[in-house]
């Protein structure tokens with residue numbers, strides 16, 4: 396569960412996911428992690444602060460938060476940009492588990508991307524294997 400202080404935030408959730416795998420005891424299998432909300436994402440990329448600023452700038456160019464009036468969705472909401480950003484950054488990740496560990500490529504980390512924060516949000520983790 397997350398409750399971000401800012402409207403938009405990226406959180407590295409890799410340690411939490413690794414804890415879930417440890418608890419499961421699964422050595423060979425698949426991990427699914429998805430956001431339970433249509434205004435936040437789960438995605439894989441580098442844990443590098445410059446890149447995270449680049450994501451923010453890139454997403455604001457494609458779907459700027461303001462003016463709110465530019466979106467049809469913003470009748471009694473103001474989060475149309477968050478829906479669009481979530482669609483760009485994706486809903487879920489699936490990662491192989493090998494020898495009890497996330498089978499990542501170099502620098503891969505799992506992030507929760509919040510685009511309409513300051514309220515409680517959840518991600519789902521499902522692990523299958525043996």
Ligand code: ZN
Pocket residue numbers: 468472474475478
């Ligand atoms: Zn909405």
